[in-house]
Amino acid sequence: MEFITYEQDGFVGVITINRPKALNALNSQVLDELNAALDEVDLETTRALILTGAGDKSFVAGADIGEMSTLTKAEGEAFGKKGNDVFRRLEVFPIPVIAAVNGFALGGGCEISMSCDIRICSENAVFGQPEVGLGITPGFGGTQRLARLVGAGMAKQMIYTARNIKADEAYRIGLVNAVYPQEELMAAAKKMASGIAAQAPIAVRNCKKAINDGLQVDMDKAIVIEEKLFGDCFETEDQKAGMGNFLEKDKEKKLKVVPFQNK
Numbered sequence: 001m002e003f004i005t006y007e008q009d010g011f012v013g014v015i016t017i018n019r020p021k022a023l024n025a026l027n028s029q030v031l032d033e034l035n036a037a038l039d040e041v042d043l044e045t046t047r048a049l050i051l052t053g054a055g056d057k058s059f060v061a062g063a064d065i066g067e068m069s070t071l072t073k074a075e076g077e078a079f080g081k082k083g084n085d086v087f088r089r090l091e092v093f094p095i096p097v098i099a100a101v102n103g104f105a106l107g108g109g110c111e112i113s114m115s116c117d118i119r120i121c122s123e124n125a126v127f128g129q130p131e132v133g134l135g136i137t138p139g140f141g142g143t144q145r146l147a148r149l150v151g152a153g154m155a156k157q158m159i160y161t162a163r164n165i166k167a168d169e170a171y172r173i174g175l176v177n178a179v180y181p182q183e184e185l186m187a188a189a190k191k192m193a194s195g196i197a198a199q200a201p202i203a204v205r206n207c208k209k210a211i212n213d214g215l216q217v218d219m220d221k222a223i224v225i226e227e228k229l230f231g232d233c234f235e236t237e238d239q240k241a242g243m244g245n246f247l248e249k250d251k252e253k254k255l256k257v258v259p260f261q262n263k
């Protein structure tokens with residue numbers, strides 16, 4: 001792959017969008033390669049993913065404006081679908097995905113970060129949806145995910161005015177969970193991912209599914225989704241070992257509850 005690197009460190013996989021000359025802007029090839037990288041993730045041995053951008057200036061500066069500038073309506077729609085498909089795939093990927101936002105996260109960059117479960121960023125990060133200034137709407141889910149994350153009023157203000165916001169404001173409005181000095185960002189992302197990976201993997205996957213699916217329906221239906229996924233954890237080795245270790249007061253053993261294929 002030319003623009004995506006994937007490496008695994010223990011139970012944690014790191015996907016890096018590596019097109020720094022264009023500030024990691026998303027063209028069709030990047031989107032195809034990102035999709036291929038997700039195919040490569042071994043779900044038997046990987047429990048959390050980190051998504052980041054190469055360099056210390058930009059996470060992703062948006063969809064590739066050069067490529068988009070000459071698209072016909074049909075091509076624009078196809079490009080939108082390509083992006084939406086891979087973003088949605090990240091959103092419902094079975095394991096948690098942390099966006100480590102290391103700089104500009106504009107347009108498609110802000111949108112791809114919002115497809116991840118959790119966002120943390122560096123102090124130089126800048127978020128925004130500048131599309132209306134380019135004569136288009138956000139096209140990779142920005143109108144939908146931003147409103148769900150920070151509320152309709154704040155999302156509308158950001159999208160209608162095309163105003164970029166800095167890391168401290170992104171933190172204040174709940175768009176990111178934490179802000180770190182650039183040089184500490186990846187270590188913080190890996191620490192968080194390792195903390196997730198140390199938990200019972202079936203339970204973590206079921207929590208992601210319960211939260212995602214539950215947010216799409218009313219509360220009566222949502223708690224049924226939770227009941228089903230809660231029940232699904234029982235009779236797994238993780239559940240037996242996790243509860244057994246607690247009852248035996250064996251804290252050391254409790255930390256070793258790790259196998260995934262244990263139903």
Ligand code: DAK
Nearest residue numbers: 022023025061062063064065076080106107108130138139
């Ligand atoms: N696309 C292509 N190239 C980009 C780019 C982008 N989004 N952002 C930066 N680059 C390239 C620049 O052209 C430049 O290339 P060279 O001239 O060196 O060849 C290189 O990266 C370095 O950028 P700058 O020289 O501009 O660097 P600065 O530090 O001066 O400025 C900046 C950094 C991030 C403020 C600036 O580059 C900038 O404003 N970039 C554009 C940001 C932006 O507007 N992003 C949103 C793109 S719109 C849809 C599907 C998707 C979308 C919409 C609809 N459908 C199909 C419905 C999504 C839209 C977007 O994401």
